[in-house]
Amino acid sequence: MIREIFQVTFITGLLGATLRMATPIIFATLGEIITERAGVLNLGIEGIMLMGAMTGFIATITSGSLMFGILMAAGIGMILALLMAFLSVYLGLSQHVSGLGITLFSTGLAMFVYRLHFGSPTVPPTIKPFDPVAIPLLSKIPVIGPSFFNQYSLTYISWILIPLIAILLYKTNMGLKIRTVGENPFAADTVGVNVNLTRTLSLVAGGALMGVGGAFLTIVNGNMFLIDVVGGRGWVSIAMVIFGNWDPLKGALGALLFGFLDGLQLRLQGLGFNVPFHLFLLIPYLLTIIALIGVSRHATYPSALLKPYRREEKGG
Amino acid sequence: MIRIRIIRRAPLPNWARIAIPVIAIIVTLILAAIPILIAGGNLWKSYYYLFYGALGTRFNILETFVKSSPLIFTGLAVAFAFRAKFWNIGAEGQLLAGALAATWIGISFPGVPAFILLPVVLAGGFIAGGAWAAVPALLKTKLKVDDVVTTLLLNYVMLHIMGALLFGPLQQPGSSWPRSPEIVAAAKYPILIVRSRFHLGIPLAFIAVFILWFINKRTVLGYQTKAVGVNIRAADFGGINTTAVILKTALISGGLAGLAGVGEVCGIQYHLLMDLSPGYGYSGIVIAMLGNLHPVGVMFAAFFFSVIIVGAQTMSRITGVPVYISEVIQGMALIIMLIAILFTEYKIRVAKR
Numbered sequence: 222m223i224r225e226i227f228q229v230t231f232i233t234g235l236l237g238a239t240l241r242m243a244t245p246i247i248f249a250t251l252g253e254i255i256t257e258r259a260g261v262l263n264l265g266i267e268g269i270m271l272m273g274a275m276t277g278f279i280a281t282i283t284s285g286s287l288m289f290g291i292l293m294a295a296g297i298g299m300i301l302a303l304l305m306a307f308l309s310v311y312l313g314l315s316q317h318v319s320g321l322g323i324t325l326f327s328t329g330l331a332m333f334v335y336r337l338h339f340g341s342p343t344v345p346p347t348i349k350p351f352d353p354v355a356i357p358l359l360s361k362i363p364v365i366g367p368s369f370f371n372q373y374s375l376t377y378i379s380w381i382l383i384p385l386i387a388i389l390l391y392k393t394n395m396g397l398k399i400r401t402v403g404e405n406p407f408a409a410d411t412v413g414v415n416v417n418l419t420r421t422l423s424l425v426a427g428g429a430l431m432g433v434g435g436a437f438l439t440i441v442n443g444n445m446f447l448i449d450v451v452g453g454r455g456w457v458s459i460a461m462v463i464f465g466n467w468d469p470l471k472g473a474l475g476a477l478l479f480g481f482l483d484g485l486q487l488r489l490q491g492l493g494f495n496v497p498f499h500l501f502l503l504i505p506y507l508l509t510i511i512a513l514i515g516v517s518r519h520a521t522y523p524s525a526l527l528k529p530y531r532r533e534e535k536g537g
Numbered sequence: 538m539i540r541i542r543i544i545r546r547a548p549l550p551n552w553a554r555i556a557i558p559v560i561a562i563i564v565t566l567i568l569a570a571i572p573i574l575i576a577g578g579n580l581w582k583s584y585y586y587l588f589y590g591a592l593g594t595r596f597n598i599l600e601t602f603v604k605s606s607p608l609i610f611t612g613l614a615v616a617f618a619f620r621a622k623f624w625n626i627g628a629e630g631q632l633l634a635g636a637l638a639a640t641w642i643g644i645s646f647p648g649v650p651a652f653i654l655l656p657v658v659l660a661g662g663f664i665a666g667g668a669w670a671a672v673p674a675l676l677k678t679k680l681k682v683d684d685v686v687t688t689l690l691l692n693y694v695m696l697h698i699m700g701a702l703l704f705g706p707l708q709q710p711g712s713s714w715p716r717s718p719e720i721v722a723a724a725k726y727p728i729l730i731v732r733s734r735f736h737l738g739i740p741l742a743f744i745a746v747f748i749l750w751f752i753n754k755r756t757v758l759g760y761q762t763k764a765v766g767v768n769i770r771a772a773d774f775g776g777i778n779t780t781a782v783i784l785k786t787a788l789i790s791g792g793l794a795g796l797a798g799v800g801e802v803c804g805i806q807y808h809l810l811m812d813l814s815p816g817y818g819y820s821g822i823v824i825a826m827l828g829n830l831h832p833v834g835v836m837f838a839a840f841f842f843s844v845i846i847v848g849a850q851t852m853s854r855i856t857g858v859p860v861y862i863s864e865v866i867q868g869m870a871l872i873i874m875l876i877a878i879l880f881t882e883y884k885i886r887v888a889k890r
Binding site for chain 1: 543572575576624626676680681682683685686687689690691692693694697698699700701702704705819822823826859860861862863864865866867868869871872875876878879
């Protein structure tokens with residue numbers, strides 16, 4: 222069994238699985254980074270991902286179009302993020318509790334709508350998911366080729382998004398605005414930045430990414446909706462934001478780490494160790510906590526995170 | 538352009554603190570009509586069976602009390618933690634930790650009489666839940682690790698620990714299901730009302746409400762948790778050992794959640810099962826908020842959600858509205874309560890300019 226671990230097919234499979242399992246986390250982590258950089262912790266992430274997973278699945282099964290499924294998942298993510306913005310930005314309610322409210326509401330709604338649409342079939346309905354896209358030439362490289370360059374299109378997109386969002390945050394005027402409302406909203410207001418609008422737009426952009434991350438689990442790497450399909454990946458993404466110190470590149474590296482552990486547990490299960498498979502399932506969560514312990518002392522939270530902006534209460 | 542201005546207001550009188558959750562519940566029930574109508578349910582019939590299912594017969598009322606026991610425990614657990622701004626979102630995992638301890642004790646000591654075994658089971662469940670909550674509390678206070686994330690992730694760790702045990706050493710011999718052997722009779726909660734499932738855990742939950750009220754109002758710890766919650770730096774400056782307070786808060790909070798798990802094993806299932814809890818730990822968050830983090834408020838809020846959860850089953854069977862309506866209502870209630878709380882602290886002015 223140990224010998225099998227060092228075989229080329231195992232390593233190729235593990236790398237491929239790592240990149241696949243990391244994709245939804247990359248999407249959600251990037252979404253949460255934009256949101257938190259603007260000063261809002263969105264704990265609605267887990268529920269938004271589940272709604273994205275459910276909406277993407279139903280939209281695909283009714284329209285027959287996977288692209289439509291992805292778009293609808295992004296759309297529902299944006300709508301739920303708007304609700305989060307209304308509660309936490311415009312009304313200035315506790316970001317913790319608003320986000321948990323969104324998650325609980327979305328979780329209930331996802332299960333409710335799914336049951337409404339499909340009833341309780343004995344065999345869950347399935348769709349034909351996206352096929353992997355082999356990149357010409359590159360996919361022929363041994364080991365790296367089949368694992369890196371024979372992925373789903375959404376996985377490639379997630380890689381492109383990492384530098385794009387880094388550029389957005391660090392090199393553009395919009396990114397400067399986002400970071401300023403997250404660090405010092407009073408200063409931003411003074412120079413004429415609309416704090417609440419900027420936070421809302423960040424939430425909405427983040428919500429779209431979270432929704433797509435959820436849909437990846439039901440219509441890309443997976444072909445059915447189960448109520449535990451997201452299974453804490455939203456919370457893992459929150460952990461990865463801290464792990465990556467609110468930086469898109471480092472956050473994505475954290476997502477890859479989780480993807481690796483998730484892929485590893487799948488592969489090890491496949492080898493048929495005589496150990497309950499739940500022991501493998503808990504590894505990624507446990508190591509995420511350990512990773513968090515390693516970085517938390519030096520974590521530099523956005524200064525205005527969790528603080529609603531009320532012009533009247535400056536200094537109060 | 539319309540501007541919403543939010544202005545701090547003087548504290549409201551006590552009657553408003555009671556009125557606001559009641560109004561929030563009424564608004565929630567009105568808004569719940571939307572998903573019911575979308576599901577094609579007849580409104581009057583749906584609401585009728587929602588309440589009939591929970592309160593219509595002797596059996597239904599007793600079932601609603603049975604359901605309220607774990608909800609009171611998890612609601613108290615979350616409320617006590619949130620009061621100190623220890624963001625314990627991990628009541629679900631702590632519940633399972635308590636259930637696991639109760640099961641282990643309940644199957645390991647045959648021949649021990651109930652008057653010894655039951656207190657041991659209760660203490661074991663409380664300590665297990667408390668210890669599971671102490672982990673994120675220690676990480677928060679010693680290593681500055683975010684408590685929201687760790688408590689949430691530990692829920693999944695505990696779920697999979699339980700899964701590994703139920704598919705492994707704790708599996709009932711000869712069974713292909715992931716469930717433990719039956720606990721011994723002495724570890725089972727006595728049934729207090731004949732022809733029902735009304736077990737010892739229900740009065741225990743109400744006693745816990747009183748104890749928590751007493752801790753909050755009459756003890757130093759109650760004062761300290763409040764002080765830490767209002768302003769941890771001021772509490773620290775005022776000479777309170779905030780680390781110790783957060784740790785004690787976590788132990789009590791997790792212990793209460795653990796007792797919810799003990800009740801499900803020793804009062805209802807008599808086995809440990811993977812789906813022991815349909816999310817009682819998460820419901821606890823809604824209940825704590827709706828109860829204004831006050832033990833008596835938690836008690837009423839837990840009973841209300843117990844009505845919704847039990848009643849939704851009857852309503853679903855008769856009207857065809859998916860049973861998950863109870864989860865939708867819980868989520869809606871939390872959001873609406875949150876908005877309602879805003880009115881207790883702020884005035885909202887909508888002005889055109």
